[in-house]
Amino acid sequence: xxxxxxxxxxxxxxxxxxxxxxxxxxxxxxxxxxxxxxxxxxxxxxxxxxxxxxxxxxxxxxxxxxxxxxxxxxxxxxxxxxxxxxxxxxxxxxxxxxxxxxxxxxxxxxxxxxxxxxxxxxxxxxxxxxxxxxxxxxxxxxxxxxxxxxxxxxxxxxxxxxxxxxxxxxxxxxxxxxxxxxxxxxxxxxxxxxxxxxxxxxxxxxxxxxxxxxxxxxxxxxxxxxxxxxxxxxxxxxxxxxxxxxxxxxxxxxxxxxxxxxxxxxxxxxxxxxxxxxxxxxxxxxxxxxxxxxxxxxxxxxxxxxxxxxxxxxxxxxxxxxxxxxxxxxxxxxxxxxxxxxxxxxxxxxxxxxxxxxxxx
Numbered sequence: 001x002x003x004x005x006x007x008x009x010x011x012x013x014x015x016x017x018x019x020x021x022x023x024x025x026x027x028x029x030x031x032x033x034x035x036x037x038x039x040x041x042x043x044x045x046x047x048x049x050x051x052x053x054x055x056x057x058x059x060x061x062x063x064x065x066x067x068x069x070x071x072x073x074x075x076x077x078x079x080x081x082x083x084x085x086x087x088x089x090x091x092x093x094x095x096x097x098x099x100x101x102x103x104x105x106x107x108x109x110x111x112x113x114x115x116x117x118x119x120x121x122x123x124x125x126x127x128x129x130x131x132x133x134x135x136x137x138x139x140x141x142x143x144x145x146x147x148x149x150x151x152x153x154x155x156x157x158x159x160x161x162x163x164x165x166x167x168x169x170x171x172x173x174x175x176x177x178x179x180x181x182x183x184x185x186x187x188x189x190x191x192x193x194x195x196x197x198x199x200x201x202x203x204x205x206x207x208x209x210x211x212x213x214x215x216x217x218x219x220x221x222x223x224x225x226x227x228x229x230x231x232x233x234x235x236x237x238x239x240x241x242x243x244x245x246x247x248x249x250x251x252x253x254x255x256x257x258x259x260x261x262x263x264x265x266x267x268x269x270x271x272x273x274x275x276x277x278x279x280x281x282x283x284x285x286x287x288x289x290x291x292x293x294x295x296x297x298x299x300x301x302x303x304x305x306x307x308x309x310x311x312x313x314x315x316x317x318x319x320x321x322x323x324x325x326x327x328x329x330x331x332x333x334x335x336x337x338x339x340x341x342x343x344x345x346x347x348x349x350x351x352x353x354x355x356x357x358x359x360x361x
Contacts, residue, residue, distance in 0.1 A: 012044045013044070013327075015320075016108065018046070026315075027111070029317075041065065071092050075113045076113065093117060101125060109323050111319075128299055131165055136151055136241075142229045147227075148174050154238050155237060163200065164204050164207040167235045168339060183233050185218065186231040189222065191220065192222060293316070294319030
């Protein structure tokens, strides 16, 4: 089979073209940027054809590998998940998710309403057998590259079992997406000592240590460990994880503005900047949050990637690349292998339930 034949038979990625603050322009621009780096990509755009077609006609490469599925309905950023589930069945978001379920697309990417996206994806895909709750996993910069963190907001409260499942999934994610052969896994806590934290954290740590899946578990880690490069996967509940993520993003922006103000404060600092400009540009590239855009709804029986609501084209391209890596690395198959090895409690029962649901649908 030639490379051209391979592209012709590969399933496209489904893009919610109407989700996000800058849709559909950012979605089309993101697709063009991602395609420029990976010619094997193909796309199904779900959205208003009248708005999409002029944008796509300016990107002939995107036009050649894409199809538009027309709908004028979209999920608003203010819609409650329950309302979106009932009333947005023909929206760009829902149709894109359905395309993956129906086997017409390999994965879905959306910058739309996070709550609605999670609710729809969970309803349509259901969770992987053995997983009680899906989580949001994303990447942040650290001293030696990137660190994966989950949960980033899907589950405000988590049991020890949930955190153990997150560790299994995060371990598989780091090997598949980050390319770590033996990722270091830690649980976020208020201290590194084994006696610190609430009971769920201590029980989760005990489960990981006793797991048949031999993870490189380093124990508890603290907030300052997120960026020091000593850990590859940080496990936490969605409440703590979301606050940590937003704090890091805010701190990064604050530091950038402080540096910018400092180098423009006098003629001497401006002259110094001219000499140090290559270093500042490198720092800006390293800390650019658009480079880390694209969080996977991990634990679902389908690839769903959540892009930031304010994503521009560069950021949306990053989310597309995450989706492509998750599909090409067979992310979900790897997680199922981990669960099988772990002999996850209720795994067989959960698997049987999934089979019965599949036969009845």
